Amino acid sequence: xxxxxxxxxxxxxxxxxxxxxxxxxxxxxxxxxxxxxxxxxxxxxxxxxxxxxxxxxxxxxxxxxxxxxxxxxx
Numbered sequence: 724x725x726x727x728x729x730x731x732x733x734x735x736x737x738x739x740x741x742x743x744x745x746x747x748x749x750x751x752x753x754x755x756x757x758x759x760x761x762x763x764x765x766x767x768x769x770x771x772x773x774x775x776x777x778x779x780x781x782x783x784x785x786x787x788x789x790x791x792x793x794x795x796x797x
Contacts, residue, residue: 727758728780729773729776729777729780730763731759731763731765732772732776737772740771742771749770755770755773756768756770756772756773759773
């Protein structure tokens with residue numbers, strides 16, 4: 724089985740967002756949600772719930788962002 728970068732999605736208080744995505748990206752989110760649901764045994768439900776953890780993961784692993792953030796804080 725493939726090792727996805729995201730784990731199970733925490734059941735958190737939902738926040739409504741409005742965002743326009745290209746159709747291809749939306750299809751990819753749906754497919755990712757399906758694969759993640761199969762891997763974790765927990766259905767994701769709405770694929771939009773993936774956006775926050777994906778952005779969090781992206782920023783947490785972006786070394787240039789981390790360096791810029793440290794520089795800004797000091």
